[in-house]
Amino acid sequence: MSIKKHVKLGLSALALSVSMHSAAAEDPIKVGILHSLSGTMAISETVLKDTVEMLIEQQNEKGGVLGRELEAVVVDPASDWPLFAEKARELLAQEKVDVIFGNWTSVSRKSVLPVVEELNGLLFYPVQYEGEESSENVFYTGAAPNQQAIPAVNYLMNEIGVERWVLAGTDYVYPRTTNKILETYLKDHGVADEDIMVNYTPFGHSDWQNIVSDIKSFGSAGKKTAVVSTINGDANVPFYRELGNQGISASDIPVVAFSVGEQELSGIDTGPLVGHLAAWNYFMSVDTDANWDFIDAWIDYKGDDTVVTNDPMEAHYIGFNMYIEAVKKAGTTDVDEVKDAIVGVSVPNLTGGYATMMPNHHITKPVLIGEIQDNGQFSVVWETPSTVAGDAWSDFLPGSRDMIADWRKPMFCGTFNTATGSCGASSGEMAAEAE
Amino acid sequence: MSIIRRSLTSLLIALACLVSVPAMAQEDPGKALLVNLAEAPSSRVEEAINAIVDSGDERARGWLEAYGNNRLSRIKDTGQVVLVLNNRGRDWEIADPLTGENLGEMSRRELDRVAINNAIRGKLEGIMAMLDLNAADPDVREASARDMMGKVDAALVAPLEARLEKEESAAVRDRIEAALAIYRVEQGDIEAVEVLAGSLHPRARAALNNAAASDNSQLAEAANKALASIEQKLKINKAAETLYFGLSMGSVLVLAAIGLAITFGVMGVINMAHGELIMLGAYTTWGVQQLLPGQPGLALLLSIPAGFLVAAIAGIIIERSVIQHLKGRPLETLLATFGISLILQQLVRTVISPQNRTVVTPEWMSGSVVINDALSLTLNRLYVMAFALIVFAALMMIMRRTRLGLDVRAVTQNRAMARSMGIKATKVDILTFALGSGVAGLAGVALSQLTNVGPNLGQNYIIDSFMVVVFGGVGNLWGTLIAGLSLGTINQLLEPWAGAVLAKIIVLVFIILFIQKRPKGLFPQKGRAAEN
Numbered sequence: 001m002s003i004k005k006h007v008k009l010g011l012s013a014l015a016l017s018v019s020m021h022s023a024a025a026e027d028p029i030k031v032g033i034l035h036s037l038s039g040t041m042a043i044s045e046t047v048l049k050d051t052v053e054m055l056i057e058q059q060n061e062k063g064g065v066l067g068r069e070l071e072a073v074v075v076d077p078a079s080d081w082p083l084f085a086e087k088a089r090e091l092l093a094q095e096k097v098d099v100i101f102g103n104w105t106s107v108s109r110k111s112v113l114p115v116v117e118e119l120n121g122l123l124f125y126p127v128q129y130e131g132e133e134s135s136e137n138v139f140y141t142g143a144a145p146n147q148q149a150i151p152a153v154n155y156l157m158n159e160i161g162v163e164r165w166v167l168a169g170t171d172y173v174y175p176r177t178t179n180k181i182l183e184t185y186l187k188d189h190g191v192a193d194e195d196i197m198v199n200y201t202p203f204g205h206s207d208w209q210n211i212v213s214d215i216k217s218f219g220s221a222g223k224k225t226a227v228v229s230t231i232n233g234d235a236n237v238p239f240y241r242e243l244g245n246q247g248i249s250a251s252d253i254p255v256v257a258f259s260v261g262e263q264e265l266s267g268i269d270t271g272p273l274v275g276h277l278a279a280w281n282y283f284m285s286v287d288t289d290a291n292w293d294f295i296d297a298w299i300d301y302k303g304d305d306t307v308v309t310n311d312p313m314e315a316h317y318i319g320f321n322m323y324i325e326a327v328k329k330a331g332t333t334d335v336d337e338v339k340d341a342i343v344g345v346s347v348p349n350l351t352g353g354y355a356t357m358m359p360n361h362h363i364t365k366p367v368l369i370g371e372i373q374d375n376g377q378f379s380v381v382w383e384t385p386s387t388v389a390g391d392a393w394s395d396f397l398p399g400s401r402d403m404i405a406d407w408r409k410p411m412f413c414g415t416f417n418t419a420t421g422s423c424g425a426s427s428g429e430m431a432a433e434a435e
Numbered sequence: 436m437s438i439i440r441r442s443l444t445s446l447l448i449a450l451a452c453l454v455s456v457p458a459m460a461q462e463d464p465g466k467a468l469l470v471n472l473a474e475a476p477s478s479r480v481e482e483a484i485n486a487i488v489d490s491g492d493e494r495a496r497g498w499l500e501a502y503g504n505n506r507l508s509r510i511k512d513t514g515q516v517v518l519v520l521n522n523r524g525r526d527w528e529i530a531d532p533l534t535g536e537n538l539g540e541m542s543r544r545e546l547d548r549v550a551i552n553n554a555i556r557g558k559l560e561g562i563m564a565m566l567d568l569n570a571a572d573p574d575v576r577e578a579s580a581r582d583m584m585g586k587v588d589a590a591l592v593a594p595l596e597a598r599l600e601k602e603e604s605a606a607v608r609d610r611i612e613a614a615l616a617i618y619r620v621e622q623g624d625i626e627a628v629e630v631l632a633g634s635l636h637p638r639a640r641a642a643l644n645n646a647a648a649s650d651n652s653q654l655a656e657a658a659n660k661a662l663a664s665i666e667q668k669l670k671i672n673k674a675a676e677t678l679y680f681g682l683s684m685g686s687v688l689v690l691a692a693i694g695l696a697i698t699f700g701v702m703g704v705i706n707m708a709h710g711e712l713i714m715l716g717a718y719t720t721w722g723v724q725q726l727l728p729g730q731p732g733l734a735l736l737l738s739i740p741a742g743f744l745v746a747a748i749a750g751i752i753i754e755r756s757v758i759q760h761l762k763g764r765p766l767e768t769l770l771a772t773f774g775i776s777l778i779l780q781q782l783v784r785t786v787i788s789p790q791n792r793t794v795v796t797p798e799w800m801s802g803s804v805v806i807n808d809a810l811s812l813t814l815n816r817l818y819v820m821a822f823a824l825i826v827f828a829a830l831m832m833i834m835r836r837t838r839l840g841l842d843v844r845a846v847t848q849n850r851a852m853a854r855s856m857g858i859k860a861t862k863v864d865i866l867t868f869a870l871g872s873g874v875a876g877l878a879g880v881a882l883s884q885l886t887n888v889g890p891n892l893g894q895n896y897i898i899d900s901f902m903v904v905v906f907g908g909v910g911n912l913w914g915t916l917i918a919g920l921s922l923g924t925i926n927q928l929l930e931p932w933a934g935a936v937l938a939k940i941i942v943l944v945f946i947i948l949f950i951q952k953r954p955k956g957l958f959p960q961k962g963r964a965a966e967n
Contacts, residue, residue, distance in 0.1 A: 038781055040891055042789035160553070171936050201935040204895050206886040207687075209680040209813070210930045217673075220637035222644030234791055234887040241796075241885075245803055245813040251557035252637075269795060274504065275553045285548075292544045305524045371552060373505045375522040381552040 028071035029064070029333055031056055032091035034102025034112070034123075039079025040203075043234065044312075045104050047263060048126060049074060051313045052101045054301045055320045065324050066331065073097050077108070084108040085115050092119040098333040099124070099323055101316055106130060106174050110431040113138065117428030120335050124323065126315035128258060128280075130177035134392035134405030134414035135427040137335075139342070140362045141319040141355075142312060143281050144390040145181050149228075151367040152256050152279035153182060155382050156226045157189065160254065163223040164195045166215050168231055171200040175230035177397075178258070182228060184396040195223065205235045208242040216246060219253045227255040236260050237268045240276070250275025250371070262308035265376040273372045281351075281365040282314035283378040288352040308376070318355045318363065321347040326357075343408060353387055360405035360414070362390025463533045465492055469516040472502065473509050473549045480555050488562060496566050498532055503559045507532070507549040510541070516549070517541075561586035565594060568611075573604040580610030585638030587618040617642045623649070625657050632661040635672065635809035640665060672809040677927055683816040685923025686823035687885065689916055690878040691896040692903035693827060696915040697871035698750075700904055701847050702864065704758055705765055707772040709900060710893025711779035712872045715749055716742035716879020717888045718783065721792040732797035735880070742880040743873040749779075750872020754865055776893065783890045791889035800884060819881045826877055827916055833870070834912065843867050847910070906946050908956030918957055922946075 033052050035045035056070045064070055073095045077084040084103065091097045092115070099122040103109045106129050116123045116137045128143040156162040165186060169175025179198060186196060197218050199211060219225035231239055236257065243255065249272075256277040262284045265273075284295065294317065295309055326342035327333055346356040355363045364387040370378025392414070393403035402419040406412070415424035425433070468490060472483040484502075487495050501507050506519045508529070517538060521528040526540040551559075560582055567579035587595065592615065599611050613634055619627035620642045628646065631639045643665070646658035691713060698706050720738040727734040753775055761768045800818055803811040834840035845853040846863045854860050882892065903922060907914030922942060929938035953959070 038784060038789070042784060043791060043889065046789050199934065202939065204891065205935060206895065207680075207684050207927075209683065209816070210677070210927055211935065213676060213680070214931055216637065217669075220640045220644070222641045222648065234889060234891075237791070237887050238885065242813070245801065245815065247803065247811065250553050251560060254553060263790075266790070266793070268793060272801075275556055277553075287547065299525065373522075377522075379505060379548060379550065381550070 032097035032100040114432040124319035141315040244272025261310040681924030681927035685920035689919030694875035708776040710897035712875035714893040716876030731795040742876040746876025747873035908958035914958035
């Protein structure tokens with residue numbers, strides 16, 4: 001009897017494992033991860049690779065999607081921009097992945113763009129960027145300038161009363177485009193030429209003495225002064241350190257940064273920086289249950305109590321969930337059908353609201369302004385009353401003003417010029433041409 | 436009977452009173468004040484702060500300081516206001532702000548921070564400075580009076596004037612007068628302009644600039660006059676400041692390059708992994724700090740020998756395993772050491788982390804020496820400057836005064852001859868390379884205080900190092916010192932005028948042109964040794 005029972009149990013266990021095995025054996029959904037794991041950008045991008053892997057693991061625990069498991073395919077483009085294109089080709093042509101999560105710098109995205117358009121892939125791009133782009137195959141889950149830079153400047157102008165502006169940035173495409181947009185915007189709002197100071201520094205700049213001293217004297221002209229910083233990467237650490245050493249406090253000259261998040265602050269003693277600002281669509285300190293659960297899962301995944309979360313991680317969280325929803329809605333992972341299904345999909349974000357995929361492949365996001373605290377976290381001091389939809393083509397640049405993007409039929413165009421009524425070259429073609 | 440009952444009742448009432456009086460006394464007035472602050476909407480926060488100040492409570496300053504530092508939180512469930520002692524990681528250590536009693540750890544999820552923003556923090560700084568004006572230490576009073584500049588509002592004028600009456604220290608009096616004058620100039624008082632005439636403080640200048648732009652022509656004229664005198668002084672200070680910036684950048688270049696001056700300059704080895712040896716020194720500093728938590732100063736001092744050793748040992752390994760086999764083949768040495776540099780970078784990324792590491796700056800190295808309101812010298816750079824000079828002097832000593840130095844010079848001038856005189860050339864090679872690498876490690880220890888400690892640290896300095904050595908003259912330590920300091924100064928002189936990117940380019944072009952004219956650098960080697 002008892003033997004019989006055992007045999008029965010064993011058989012049913014076997015059957016179960018076979019059936020599970022067959023479910024898993026049905027082709028898994030392949031998720032390509034295209035983030036640098038070595039080279040300069042490894043500092044920012046490795047975290048995003050881990051994030052996507054964690055999200056895949058969580059989804060598989062829930063039983064995958066459409067009864068299929070998800071499987072990560074990780075490649076390392078090594079912070080080498082042309083290699084990004086090659087690796088993207090490898091993912092799409094050889095590995096036949098269904099979707100790619102990847103890229104950080106704009107230049108790497110521009111390098112990948114012609115490839116994903118040619119091979120008709122799907123790319124979720126999680127970082128705030130300069131806009132002026134909308135591709136059929138790319139979903140921009142980071143902020144466009146109107147979701148970060150413009151609201152931050154509005155906050156400084158209206159809430160703090162800033163009248164004099166320092167636009168400081170690293171010398172490459174994102175800061176230059178953003179600052180061009182901001183300059184036009186400020187001048188439209190009556191700021192005089194002599195009240196704007198623009199400064200560019202190379203990547204990894206470490207000697208900030210002179211620039212900080214200039215900012216200090218620029219700020220003693222009588223009008224309330226603020227620094228809008230698009231300084232990228234680890235150059236921020238010596239910059240902030242110099243600010244602290246030269247005694248510029250946030251109540252004198254606040255610095256609002258667009259590229260400094262929890263990750264960047266974790267490499268630095270934030271004591272002297274308390275009160276300086278950052279504008280993002282997510283902060284780790286946001287007090288919602290969804291966020292705390294995400295943080296706890298992340299801590300457990302990394303096995304380290306002190307790890308931080310940041311804005312691009314949330315962007316991947318949103319992008320990943322949007323993809324899952326779109327696949328469910330389309331009932332297939334076929335690229336064209338997912339592309340059609342995803343427009344209009346809404347998923348919860350981590351700050352207590354919802355993110356919706358807009359027809360221009362950008363998403364809706366709340367804009368938060370946070371002040372740096374002494375533990376490397378931000379405390380939210382202001383936020384937009386509702387979410388803001390990402391604008392692919394800025395209203396503050398000549399030539400871009402008349403452009404719109406709408407990937408719904410019948411328009412189905414990322415570069416539609418409302419003045420001429422025609423659709424221009426695709427973003428991928430433009431990027432290929434620029435090379 | 437009824438009398439007894441009545442007296443019993445009154446006794447009971449009296450007893451109840453006795454019990455309730457201490458019970459009422461136990462209700463700390465501070466609790467209400469803090470809850471009031473925590474619950475105040477942003478428009479009424481100032482009122483709540485003032486209530487705390489006016490209460491005259493001894494603990495008020497501590498509370499306000501904690502509030503200003505984002506250290507006041509409420510427990511979500513109970514509404515109790517607590518002091519956050521440690522706000523890192525998942526669980527935060529909290530204490531009772533009323534009694535100071537440690538309440539243990541609590542998940543950050545259960546705590547709700549009492550909100551503060553820059554506007555309130557600015558006001559708070561003014562109020563705290565006002566509280567500090569009564570401190571016994573005149574230095575504290577002066578610092579707080581300096582903080583008051585530009586933060587005086589109508590409410591603070593009367594207490595400040597009262598303080599001025601009592602104040603004995605002349606320095607503090609000057610500060611208070613200046614702080615009051617800024618307020619008065621803002622209100623359109625012409626006489627107050629006089630007080631600010633000599634002040635170099637940015638907020639004084641800001642107030643004068645505003646006055647100069649005002650409609651009141653008399654006031655504007657007076658302000659312009661005062662500004663003119665300030666501008667003159669500022670120019671001198673600005674020049675001194677630029678010179679300091681230049682020398683400090685120069686000393687960083689000297690530090691980074693001087694190890695290379697030995698390996699490349701003296702031995703003739705093109706070591707592209709020099710930058711990574713610097714990086715190893717910086718990582719050693721981080722490592723030592725991890726071993727000695729809470730003592731960043733001691734750790735930094737200990738990392739000086741440790742950084743030297745780690746980099747020197749790494750240097751010996753590189754020399755033995757690769758460079759010695761490529762003697763006399765500079766192109767292959769260059770490629771091989773470049774490979775080593777990539778290996779070391781990726782090694783650090785894989786073994787430690789691709790993320791930058793935090794190296795703590797000890798207390799005595801943060802901040803700056805204030806010469807006057809317009810000129811202050813940042814301490815960390817001052818220390819690095821001194822360190823660079825000490826390292827340079829020590830190296831000179833070794834090269835000039837020790838047996839090793841003599842051997843090194845002999846081997847580099849004529850290897851065959853030195854060997855026939857009984858000098859072990861191989862041993863000298865190893866020691867020289869170890870010395871050069873060790874000095875690179877020292878540079879790393881110093882750089883960890885100025886820049887990011889990460890896998891890319893070395894890359895940022897390798898080009899600059901070669902530039903300095905070539906410009907100074909290969910094989911000449913003095914040349915490296917002069918070249919480093921002058922390139923730093925030129926760069927900083929150009930920077931305000933040309934911008935950081937262009938300044939770098941101009942310096943590079945300048946060096947290329949210079950090398951065309953004088954291929955052997957500033958201080959070429961002379962004598963027979965220079966011929967080959």
